[in-house]
Amino acid sequence: MSAPTRARDWFARYGVGAALAALALVAAVFVPGFFGLANLATILLHVSVNGILALGLTFVIVTGGIDLSVGSVVGLAGVLAASALTGSGVLSTLGVAGATLLALMVALGTGAAVGAANGAATAGLRIAPFIVTLATMTIARGAARLFTGGVPIGFPAAHDPLFAAKAAALDALHAVGGGRVPLPGLPRGFPVPALIMLTLVAAGGFVLARTRFGRYLYAVGGNEEAARLSGVPVARVKVGAYAICGLCGGVAAVLLTGQLRSAGPDAGLLYELNAIAAAVIGGASLLGGVGTAWGALVGALFIGVLNNALDLVGVQSFWQEIAKGVIILLAVLFDVWTKRGRGARTHA
Amino acid sequence: MSLLELRGVTKYYPGVTALDGVDFEAAPGVVHAIVGENGAGKSTLLRLIAGADAPDAGVIRWDGAPVRFASPRDALRRGITIIYQELALVPTLGADANIFLGIEPRRRGVLDRERMTARAAEALHELGLFIDPREPVGRLSVARQQLVELARALVRDARLVALDEPTAALTAHEVAHLVAQIERLRERGISIIFVSHRLDEVRRVANTVTVLRDGRRVWVGPAAGLDEAALVRRMVGRDVAYERRPPARPPEAAPLLEVRGLSREGAFRDVSLTLRRGEIVGLAGLIGAGRTPLARAIAGLEPWDSGTVRLAGRAYRPRQPREAIALGVVYLPEDRKRDGLVLGMRVRENVTLPVLHRFTRAGRVRAPAEAEAAQRAVAAVDLRPPDVERATHTLSGGNQQKVVLAKWLLTDADVLLFDEPTRGVDVGAKTELHRQIRALADAGKAVLLISSELPELLALADRVLVLREGRVVTELGGEALSAEQVMAHAFAV
Numbered sequence: 001m002s003a004p005t006r007a008r009d010w011f012a013r014y015g016v017g018a019a020l021a022a023l024a025l026v027a028a029v030f031v032p033g034f035f036g037l038a039n040l041a042t043i044l045l046h047v048s049v050n051g052i053l054a055l056g057l058t059f060v061i062v063t064g065g066i067d068l069s070v071g072s073v074v075g076l077a078g079v080l081a082a083s084a085l086t087g088s089g090v091l092s093t094l095g096v097a098g099a100t101l102l103a104l105m106v107a108l109g110t111g112a113a114v115g116a117a118n119g120a121a122t123a124g125l126r127i128a129p130f131i132v133t134l135a136t137m138t139i140a141r142g143a144a145r146l147f148t149g150g151v152p153i154g155f156p157a158a159h160d161p162l163f164a165a166k167a168a169a170l171d172a173l174h175a176v177g178g179g180r181v182p183l184p185g186l187p188r189g190f191p192v193p194a195l196i197m198l199t200l201v202a203a204g205g206f207v208l209a210r211t212r213f214g215r216y217l218y219a220v221g222g223n224e225e226a227a228r229l230s231g232v233p234v235a236r237v238k239v240g241a242y243a244i245c246g247l248c249g250g251v252a253a254v255l256l257t258g259q260l261r262s263a264g265p266d267a268g269l270l271y272e273l274n275a276i277a278a279a280v281i282g283g284a285s286l287l288g289g290v291g292t293a294w295g296a297l298v299g300a301l302f303i304g305v306l307n308n309a310l311d312l313v314g315v316q317s318f319w320q321e322i323a324k325g326v327i328i329l330l331a332v333l334f335d336v337w338t339k340r341g342r343g344a345r346t347h348a
Numbered sequence: 349m350s351l352l353e354l355r356g357v358t359k360y361y362p363g364v365t366a367l368d369g370v371d372f373e374a375a376p377g378v379v380h381a382i383v384g385e386n387g388a389g390k391s392t393l394l395r396l397i398a399g400a401d402a403p404d405a406g407v408i409r410w411d412g413a414p415v416r417f418a419s420p421r422d423a424l425r426r427g428i429t430i431i432y433q434e435l436a437l438v439p440t441l442g443a444d445a446n447i448f449l450g451i452e453p454r455r456r457g458v459l460d461r462e463r464m465t466a467r468a469a470e471a472l473h474e475l476g477l478f479i480d481p482r483e484p485v486g487r488l489s490v491a492r493q494q495l496v497e498l499a500r501a502l503v504r505d506a507r508l509v510a511l512d513e514p515t516a517a518l519t520a521h522e523v524a525h526l527v528a529q530i531e532r533l534r535e536r537g538i539s540i541i542f543v544s545h546r547l548d549e550v551r552r553v554a555n556t557v558t559v560l561r562d563g564r565r566v567w568v569g570p571a572a573g574l575d576e577a578a579l580v581r582r583m584v585g586r587d588v589a590y591e592r593r594p595p596a597r598p599p600e601a602a603p604l605l606e607v608r609g610l611s612r613e614g615a616f617r618d619v620s621l622t623l624r625r626g627e628i629v630g631l632a633g634l635i636g637a638g639r640t641p642l643a644r645a646i647a648g649l650e651p652w653d654s655g656t657v658r659l660a661g662r663a664y665r666p667r668q669p670r671e672a673i674a675l676g677v678v679y680l681p682e683d684r685k686r687d688g689l690v691l692g693m694r695v696r697e698n699v700t701l702p703v704l705h706r707f708t709r710a711g712r713v714r715a716p717a718e719a720e721a722a723q724r725a726v727a728a729v730d731l732r733p734p735d736v737e738r739a740t741h742t743l744s745g746g747n748q749q750k751v752v753l754a755k756w757l758l759t760d761a762d763v764l765l766f767d768e769p770t771r772g773v774d775v776g777a778k779t780e781l782h783r784q785i786r787a788l789a790d791a792g793k794a795v796l797l798i799s800s801e802l803p804e805l806l807a808l809a810d811r812v813l814v815l816r817e818g819r820v821v822t823e824l825g826g827e828a829l830s831a832e833q834v835m836a837h838a839f840a841v
Contacts (some may be wrong), residue, residue: 205715210715212708219701222690229649229679229687230755231670289692 011264012338016283016331017341018297018317023302027309034312035323037185044194046306049252053275054282054296055204056115056248059241062208064221064288065122065129067242070275071214072140073249074268078256079144082153083105084261086135086166098167100172107257108250114140115246119239137272144265146214189190193255197297200251203243205293208259217241221288262272277324278303349590350409351539352397352428354773357406359392359563362745364772368563369406371373374508377541381554381571383547385583385835386635386800387771388560390543394512397541398430399423427507431497433516442470442590444477446485447500458748471499475529481696485706491522498529501538509533509754510541515549516636527553545634547576547839559583576841584831590779590807593786599627599810603765604665604794605754607646607676613643616818619655623763623794628785630809632834638818639798640682643765648672673702676762680752680769682798688752689740696722696736699755723753730780745776753784764788767798782808802831814838 042222060067085103119133129270181188208214216237219227257263281297284291350373356795359367399417412759417423444465453460468481478494559567559582567582605623616638645652647665657664666672681687707718722736770778785795812823814837
């Protein structure tokens with residue numbers, strides 16, 4: 001293996017992490033207020049929703065697919081969960097704890113169900129995932145608006161007979177979406193959503209790297225026909241990948257709803273694009289077969305750190321969007337560069 | 349005076365010499381046929397003429413002057429049109445748009461559609477094709493699409509037209525029409541190159557015939573008075589032969605896999621064959637004879653319409669490769685890169701893919717057990733270096749084929765269907781693979797071997813079935829098994 005190839009392999013694996021470290025270093029030196037535990041916790045909190053969605057999308061992207069619907073899933077799962085949480089009938093029969101549990105199950109179930117439907121349509125009917133998930137993106141968003149009549153579900157009106165119970169239920173969910181766990185050195189504690197994101201990334205990383213299902217994901221994305229020939233249950237693997245992606249959408253819905261104590265039908269609008277951006281910056285290849293949970297986290301953090309640093313130095317948010325776009329292009333160019341050595345050999 | 353002249357043209361691909369010092373001429377008003385077995389170098393020769401590849405040695409002269417085609421576009425611009433088996437038309441566009449693709453007539457910057465359509469209609473009529481030139485060509489039959497390609501050559505004032513197996517997918521009537529059109533082009537002074545497996549057509553159409561074998565020109569001469577049997581002998585006469593690997597044991601009497609009257613529309617018809625433990629059965633035939641579809645059907649990759657298969661006496665009809673693998677029937681595909689391997693994965697991950705469940709506890713892959721099995725598998729096929737953590741795409745063709753073999757050996761299947769197992773690997777790796785395949789049969793496996801390389805079949809197979817146009821036309825074994833016999837049946841001499 002030649003030296004340039006080895007350098008490419010190293011960069012392919014650690015390049016994004018190194019770039020994130022470099023960005024953080026620059027920010028630490030030049031941006032006042034950046035390098036502090038409190039600000040780092042804030043960054044983690046801000047990227048938690050995008051990080052979780054990027055993790056889910058990585059599962060799909062590794063199989064060579066795409067999921068455009070996950071932002072709409074956040075919206076739909078959120079309003080259904082909020083309606084379960086604050087429904088008068090639910091609260092009077094199940095109580096606050098029961099309603100909270102039900103809301104969690106509704107959010108996660110909705111996400112997983114929409115995701116599984118995406119996977120089934122893609123794998124079973126052989127429709128391009130871009131089209132399938134474009135359709136479910138529209139359908140889920142429409143369903144969310146239809147269900148709510150276009151207005152957010154959440155904080156009860158003052159004259160509501162179950163005002164106290166509803167407020168308590170929203171508080172219970174807020175403990176998840178807006179809660180903090182005590183941590184030495186952090187006066188306000190460590191944000192729960194960030195903790196959930198880190199846990200999910202660790203779990204996702206384990207599934208991708210250490211389980212049979214994970215191996216199958218890479219095989220299907222790397223060469224679907226070879227995988228099928230080797231006895232990999234391609235359809236089931238795809239359904240699983242999309243279901244996990246949807247499930248991540250459900251988790252994100254819980255966090256957002258909890259944080260705001262309310263769920264709007266337009267929550268999560270266009271979140272899928274940010275998540276795809278994070279996954280791609282983190283090294284996932286839209287051609288399939290390549291991507292890691294760690295990469296999804298790093299990609300989300302990269303966007304988060306950049307936004308945070310630019311915020312702190314007072315750069316307009318419009319510039320942040322342009323910067324993000326440039327970084328996506330750089331990430332893709334970088335991906336092409338690290339693969340060039342490989343391309344020459346595959347065509348031999 | 350030759351229009352196109354190739355002198356001592358040589359072309360290497362990794363692991364093979366596709367053309368070795370070949371001479372070839374094409375003259376105006378002459379139909380020059382190229383014949384040869386699969387892999388004799390016909391396609392490579394066409395690629396060089398088309399400008400799709402450049403020769404590693406030798407010269408190409410065009411119109412008397414040495415030339416180096418920079419690209420297919422360059423060759424096209426000089427008047428060379430190649431009509432491949434896979435037609436190069438845009439199916440959603442009309443014949444007119446296809447004919448003028450890239451050279452559209454314009455009037456003040458706007459497409460001159462009327463002129464395009466009128467000129468296209470003219471060219472099509474000349475070839476006896478009366479269709480609306482605006483109709484999407486995807487709706488036309490293959491024969492008509494071919495004529496559209498010919499019309500394209502006419503409109504572009506092509507001076508040389510090469511046709512690669514143009515009659516493979518045509519009916520007898522369509523063939524007659526095409527042959528008549530080729531004759532007309534020839535009369536207009538166009539130089540024609542005609543590549544075909546059908547020797548009767550070659551005799552009918554061609555003025556001159558070139559025989560290629562193993563990348564060399566072994567004969568060139570006039571087509572008139574040509575004897576088909578003599579042509580076949582020239583195609584198969586061999587310099588290379590592999591060491592014969594005789595079986596170390598007699599095959600078991602009881603059949604392991606019994607195929608009876610298996611048919612699928614457009615692929616194979618009424619095929620019966622029997623595989624027994626300890627035996628290697630060869631499957632010979634030309635490309636398109638139905639060998640690969642048959643093997644893929646048996647492996648559960650594609651369905652069949654009618655017929656039965658029994659495995660160890662039980663009815664067998666897998667709907668998925670998964671089921672076939674579980675029952676001990678595996679298919680080793682011809683195209684490693686497309687079907688055989690996930691090139692982005694490590695050797696270990698590829699090798700254990702079909703049997704990953706063995707190393708899995710509660711969904712989790714037990715890395716030590718997996719690595720140990722992969723190590724054992726690659727050692728058994730003599731992968732060098734035996735590094736299971738290498739990325740598969742970094743391996744040579746021969747080593748990749750060994751990885752494919754290692755992968756399927758690990759499944760411990762009883763029936764192995766090999767499809768061109770040594771294509772594109774060097775001679776050393778070939779011999780090693782031959783040894784492996786024989787060892788498998790001697791260990792009690794039933795082996796079906798598809799190969800276009802006759803010496804390989806002769807070295808390995810205990811008997812050979814010849815497929816032609818989807819049917820088993822003969823079974824050869826013992827004294828009757830010879831290269832001449834196989835080719836004579838494959839070519840229907």
